[in-house]
Amino acid sequence: MLSLISRSAETGLIIVVVALFAARLTLPRLKSGVVSKLVITVFALLFLLNMTLWGSKTLLLQDAFRLDHFALFFKGFFLLAGIFIFMIAGHFQDTLAKRIYEFYSLFTLATLGACFLVSANNFLVLFLSIELITFSLYVLTTYWRTQITSIEAGTKYLVVGAFSSAMMLFGISFIYGTTQTINFHDCRSAFTVLSAQPSFTLLHLGLILVLAGIGFKISAFPFQLWAPDVYQGAPTPVTAFLAVVSKSAGFAALMRLVLLATGGWNAVWILMLALIAAATLLYGNLGAIPQLGGNMKRFLAFSGIGHAGYLLMAMICQNAQGYQALIYYLVVYAIATLTIFLGIVLTDPSQSDMKHNMSDFQGLLARSPMLGFSFFVAILSLAGVPPMAGFFGKFLVIQAVIEKGMWLLALIGAVTIAISLYYYLNVIKLIYADQPNDTSSIKIGFGYQLTFICLNLSLIFLGVFQAPLLHLIAKTI
Amino acid sequence: MSLGAYLIPLLTLLPLSGAVLVLLLPAQWTKLIRALACTITWITLMISAVICLHYDTATPGFQLITKIVWLPSLGIAYQTGVDGISCVLILLHAICSLTAVLVSGSVENRVKEYYVLLLFLIASIFGVFTALDLFFLYVFYEMAVVPLYPMIIVWGSKNKEYGAMKLTLYVTLGAVLALVGLLSIYHATGLKTFDLIEIQSFLAAHPLDQTFQTWAALLLTVGFGVVASLWPLHSWSPIGYAAAPTAVSMLHAGVLKKIGIYAIIRLVLGLLPFGASVWMPYVAILAVINVLYGAWAAMAQNDLKFVIGFASVSHMGYALLGISAMTPLAVSGVVFFMFAHGVMAALSFALIGFIYHQTHTRDISDLGGLMKPLPFVGACFVMAALASSGLPGFANFVSEIIIFFGSWQVRPWPTLFAIFGIVVTATYMLRLVKNVFFGPVNRKWNNLKDAASFLERLPYGLLVLILLIFGCWPAWLLNLIRPSVALLPLLR
Numbered sequence A: 001m002l003s004l005i006s007r008s009a010e011t012g013l014i015i016v017v018v019a020l021f022a023a024r025l026t027l028p029r030l031k032s033g034v035v036s037k038l039v040i041t042v043f044a045l046l047f048l049l050n051m052t053l054w055g056s057k058t059l060l061l062q063d064a065f066r067l068d069h070f071a072l073f074f075k076g077f078f079l080l081a082g083i084f085i086f087m088i089a090g091h092f093q094d095t096l097a098k099r100i101y102e103f104y105s106l107f108t109l110a111t112l113g114a115c116f117l118v119s120a121n122n123f124l125v126l127f128l129s130i131e132l133i134t135f136s137l138y139v140l141t142t143y144w145r146t147q148i149t150s151i152e153a154g155t156k157y158l159v160v161g162a163f164s165s166a167m168m169l170f171g172i173s174f175i176y177g178t179t180q181t182i183n184f185h186d187c188r189s190a191f192t193v194l195s196a197q198p199s200f201t202l203l204h205l206g207l208i209l210v211l212a213g214i215g216f217k218i219s220a221f222p223f224q225l226w227a228p229d230v231y232q233g234a235p236t237p238v239t240a241f242l243a244v245v246s247k248s249a250g251f252a253a254l255m256r257l258v259l260l261a262t263g264g265w266n267a268v269w270i271l272m273l274a275l276i277a278a279a280t281l282l283y284g285n286l287g288a289i290p291q292l293g294g295n296m297k298r299f300l301a302f303s304g305i306g307h308a309g310y311l312l313m314a315m316i317c318q319n320a321q322g323y324q325a326l327i328y329y330l331v332v333y334a335i336a337t338l339t340i341f342l343g344i345v346l347t348d349p350s351q352s353d354m355k356h357n358m359s360d361f362q363g364l365l366a367r368s369p370m371l372g373f374s375f376f377v378a379i380l381s382l383a384g385v386p387p388m389a390g391f392f393g394k395f396l397v398i399q400a401v402i403e404k405g406m407w408l409l410a411l412i413g414a415v416t417i418a419i420s421l422y423y424y425l426n427v428i429k430l431i432y433a434d435q436p437n438d439t440s441s442i443k444i445g446f447g448y449q450l451t452f453i454c455l456n457l458s459l460i461f462l463g464v465f466q467a468p469l470l471h472l473i474a475k476t477i
Numbered sequence B: 001m002s003l004g005a006y007l008i009p010l011l012t013l014l015p016l017s018g019a020v021l022v023l024l025l026p027a028q029w030t031k032l033i034r035a036l037a038c039t040i041t042w043i044t045l046m047i048s049a050v051i052c053l054h055y056d057t058a059t060p061g062f063q064l065i066t067k068i069v070w071l072p073s074l075g076i077a078y079q080t081g082v083d084g085i086s087c088v089l090i091l092l093h094a095i096c097s098l099t100a101v102l103v104s105g106s107v108e109n110r111v112k113e114y115y116v117l118l119l120f121l122i123a124s125i126f127g128v129f130t131a132l133d134l135f136f137l138y139v140f141y142e143m144a145v146v147p148l149y150p151m152i153i154v155w156g157s158k159n160k161e162y163g164a165m166k167l168t169l170y171v172t173l174g175a176v177l178a179l180v181g182l183l184s185i186y187h188a189t190g191l192k193t194f195d196l197i198e199i200q201s202f203l204a205a206h207p208l209d210q211t212f213q214t215w216a217a218l219l220l221t222v223g224f225g226v227v228a229s230l231w232p233l234h235s236w237s238p239i240g241y242a243a244a245p246t247a248v249s250m251l252h253a254g255v256l257k258k259i260g261i262y263a264i265i266r267l268v269l270g271l272l273p274f275g276a277s278v279w280m281p282y283v284a285i286l287a288v289i290n291v292l293y294g295a296w297a298a299m300a301q302n303d304l305k306f307v308i309g310f311a312s313v314s315h316m317g318y319a320l321l322g323i324s325a326m327t328p329l330a331v332s333g334v335v336f337f338m339f340a341h342g343v344m345a346a347l348s349f350a351l352i353g354f355i356y357h358q359t360h361t362r363d364i365s366d367l368g369g370l371m372k373p374l375p376f377v378g379a380c381f382v383m384a385a386l387a388s389s390g391l392p393g394f395a396n397f398v399s400e401i402i403i404f405f406g407s408w409q410v411r412p413w414p415t416l417f418a419i420f421g422i423v424v425t426a427t428y429m430l431r432l433v434k435n436v437f438f439g440p441v442n443r444k445w446n447n448l449k450d451a452a453s454f455l456e457r458l459p460y461g462l463l464v465l466i467l468l469i470f471g472c473w474p475a476w477l478l479n480l481i482r483p484s485v486a487l488l489p490l491l492r
Helices: A002-007 A009-026 A032-052 A069-090 A093-119 A122-141 A149-179 A186-195 A204-217 A227-233 A236-262 A267-291 A298-319 A320-348 A369-383 A388-403 A407-433 A445-462 A465-477 B004-025 B030-054 B084-108 B112-128 B134-145 B148-155 B160-187 B196-205 B210-227 B235-244 B245-273 B275-301 B303-327 B328-359 B377-387 B397-410 B412-437 B444-449 B454-472 B474-487
Strands: A058-061 A063-068 B062-071 B076-082
Touching: A002 A009, A002 A032, A002 A058, A009 A032, A009 A069, A009 A093, A009 B030, A032 A069, A032 A093, A063 A069, A063 A093, A063 B444, A069 A093, A069 A236, A069 A320, A069 A445, A069 A465, A093 A122, A093 A204, A093 A236, A122 A149, A122 A236, A149 A204, A149 A445, A186 A204, A186 A236, A204 A236, A227 A236, A227 A298, A236 A298, A267 A298, A267 A407, A267 B245, A298 A369, A298 A388, A298 A407, A320 A369, A320 A465, A320 B134, A369 A388, A369 A407, A369 A445, A388 A407, A388 A445, A388 B134, A388 B160, A407 B148, A407 B160, B004 B030, B004 B062, B004 B076, B004 B084, B004 B112, B030 B084, B030 B112, B030 B303, B076 B084, B076 B112, B076 B134, B076 B196, B084 B112, B084 B245, B084 B328, B084 B454, B084 B474, B112 B134, B112 B148, B112 B245, B134 B160, B134 B196, B134 B245, B148 B160, B148 B245, B160 B196, B160 B210, B160 B235, B160 B245, B160 B328, B196 B245, B196 B328, B210 B245, B210 B275, B210 B328, B235 B303, B245 B275, B245 B303, B245 B328, B275 B303, B303 B328, B303 B412, B303 B474, B328 B377, B328 B454, B328 B474, B377 B397, B377 B412, B377 B454, B397 B412, B397 B454
Parallel strands: none
Antiparallel strands: A058 A063, B062 B076
């Protein structure tokens, strides 16, 4: 048991946090670039260490902590995503030079929360790990203290986040009150007994409140209103964290809840969730259209809400097909989104204004072929155009929904693909065909070039050869 | 498996690897890039010709099959092969690709990107016609739609951003509807495979439930009807063609549009015969509107490309009419018509591209008397116009006559109206020829240069020659087509 705990990602991340704190006290003058490279290296090592646990399937710490393929897969995913987010953050070093340790340790704490979340086996751990993510993000969203938008984003995220946490805790109290347990496994038996009776019970109310709490994290309709403002105002690496790690963690928690704690939903729940999915799809994809010509990060917030809709569609299927589609989609969405956020920070090398208006990206291909091409690939992947991997994600989702016989939902999902193509193609036009305002070429370091090549190739590779990743995902469920 | 079977995936892989190769070449090496594109399309034409000659009409099913298992858990395999119908379309696409690359010599800016996208487009369309797996058929189709957008906004003309967006969105909307239809068939068979041959033989023995067939057929017919410019979903087509660069107009009007018809024949008529019989009477009515509305709209245009664009909407009406009749004769006629119309449309757009490159205008009222400075191009254009009006001697005449013979017994009234469309076509085509090539010579145009060298004349000459050859000797293609069409579950 001790060997499992010592090799788990959580232990490593706690050590990183402590080490960063110690370094803050002893080595305050260490160059920020060095810190960033060190943290990235440690994350890469932790990723490898995490993979050595592959194959273990056990419950630890009085059944509170579940270690299985699902948890290990997501921990690896968060650690890899963390590496890319640190690379995005690496571009902010000069601005953050004085407070660099706090910045990195908060990111590490948030990642720690995400790792705990996917291993949670009772409602208390679930709640605490979500709080760990959210609390770190409260601080991180306001990290540009000089920027009014950042303060605004932080305040909004704090108010909405605290509210959603309170709802979730309230829901957990109902569940505990009815079932006398917080353990997922025992809850499941209580649910099976209760779902035989058709009446609406406090247990159902509790579950609804918990789902609402998670709904905030994944920005599903009607809990999505915070996303555009927070995405726009927060520092770009924080936005990337919200869009990738926080959202994936929310979906992972949702899957865990359904698989372990409730043991499936009945028709009424499915109808409710199908309506939420459809509304999320339409809100995100239609809402992104007026953002064209505005702020790039705000635009990505809306498109991200749209993607949450597809993920929810997959969630509703409640079978292996659906979960596979969900995880595949998440991975592909994460790669494309990280590519775009990395591209966003590199497009503004002078960091003169961190507004990232869409007009800054005009004629990007002419200014930097590498950046332009990467945006091209990532945007086409988000739009679901073959041979990019995004297409196969959408294909899997729609396929799973049709298998369940939910025609209308499948049609809405299909039509929103065409709607989303409208705004994604407008971005393609911006980057590919428009004349740049500022014709100076953008220089990118060798490391970043290599990163972009890896990200682009993985998007194309996963789109053409889907079998390896799907095979891996099939093992996690 | 014979060695020849490997030729078929090569049709897709060759242009695709060409696109990757060009992407890696330095942008200054334009001569090499052009030569490479020419060579590749020339080889694909040779391969297509070999496949057509090699195809054994005695056993008319799918031949030269190769299968690479791709994703066994979902039943996806990269399976390729041809029957008589796809043979003809492959040949058509190879011809159009070669000529499209040949006329692209006039593209001057961002040459490298242009050829990357063009080769990618060519590869994807080959992919659609050779795929015998529903998943890959759909993937290649979507892949063919998307390079069009950047190609039109960068190298296009006249309202190009609007035209490009309209074209891409309409076609994609159709494609996603068709995707829902395809996936529903996949699940309805319960076979857990996208293998077209397997699904076909299964459905021949166990037809699907009638209500299901009705809805699935509606999704597929509307979905693929969009790209075949079925009225009232046609409006992207003239605007898109007017905006597109010459090669894209040629490939889109010549070949990509035919994917809609091809998919309806393969998937709706082939897999859902009951569903088809429910909707085809309505398709017949829409087809007549296509023919007449397209022709009338073409008459009112002042832009050369808009005339040809609406003419292609009008002509697709004949193909849709032939499908709606659901008789073997009419469907054979449709396949032949796709070939003839594809070559004719490519020829028309190529010639307009040549004229536009010289004069920088496409306004009919601005042009006039061009026959004097441009005798060769003018002569070719007159031939294209005559072929378009269905003059005997050209392949278009033969195919239209076969469609009308086939559809007459089943849908007499629509056929009668569609035949009337030919008169209207002749009217606007002859008027166009008169206004652009004859009449008083506008002094501005005295110094235009005709296509003089062999290489310049080759694409136009080749296309005219093909129209004439198959107009006088249609038997070879019809012998390829008819046995394969006879295998479809059509009315007898």
